[in-house]
């Protein structure tokens with residue numbers, strides 16, 4: 024039996040969420056799957072990347088795998104069995120370094136595969152803590168939004184909280200939101216972009232930027248509940264401008280957002296860590312989604328469309 028972790032898109036609030044601001048994100052139907060296929064020394068094979076890692080084998084994947092296994096052992100309750108080790112086969116159905124939460128999806132799929140093997144039912148807080156040990160290896164100081172979405176899917180408002188559980192509020196959309204997710208083809212490093220944003224901390228305009236993004240998230244949440252897509256699209260566009268001012272957009276991502284809007288999108292922005300990776304465009308119909316996809320394809324950018332906030336985006 025295989026276990027699943029969702030990928031995600033952030034609609035608003037990435038980067039600011041690291042600094043305590045709320046963000047809105049949705050789980051993707053695609054993500055990562057994993058299964059423990061043989062009980063023996065721990066190893067991990069990931070398709071379609073065709074990489075194999077062992078704990079502490081000198082690679083970052085090996086370091087993350089090791090951190091997850093250690094965190095799982097540290098989290099063990101007296102009533103639970105000694106952790107199983109073995110060979111795990113995993114498959115990631117998302118582009119990597121693209122802001123779609125592939126590493127968090129993989130962490131959650133691995134954790135769940137091991138928990139299935141041990142017969143452990145781990146709640147959200149415990150799962151989040153273990154998956155974050157993996158994410159810290161790749162991303163330094165993650166807010167936890169990627170692992171939270173990998174665990175719960177759906178459409179949520181997320182806020183990290185120092186020293187306690189994050190707040191995770193499911194949002195009920197008046198109507199499903201159709202997003203076109205466009206890939207720039209430039210790999211983005213979330214860690215590098217989070218560090219870049221942190222250099223603005225304490226500088227002039229920092230508090231105003233965070234307060235503005237918080238207000239945009241609040242406005243977007245109300246727009247989602249009311250079905251006011253134009254208001255949501257506008258908030259997304261303003262959020263992109265804030266992110267660009269922190270230096271986490273690229274000329275290609277900016278151009279993709281512009282083309283998407285010219286093709287009829289109600290709003291467009293980069294999504295996730297930026298510095299490359301993906302952008303999202305909010306559209307009012309499948310027809311406009313096709314027009315946006317065409318416009319992006321003419322730039323050489325593949326895309327897919329997804330619906331969030333309607334039927335559950337979780338897949339198990």
Ligand code: MEV
Pocket residue numbers: 033036037038039040041122124162164165166167168169213217295296297
């Ligand atoms: C990455 O998907 C989202 C960021 O806000 C980083 C984080 O929240 O950990 C850029």
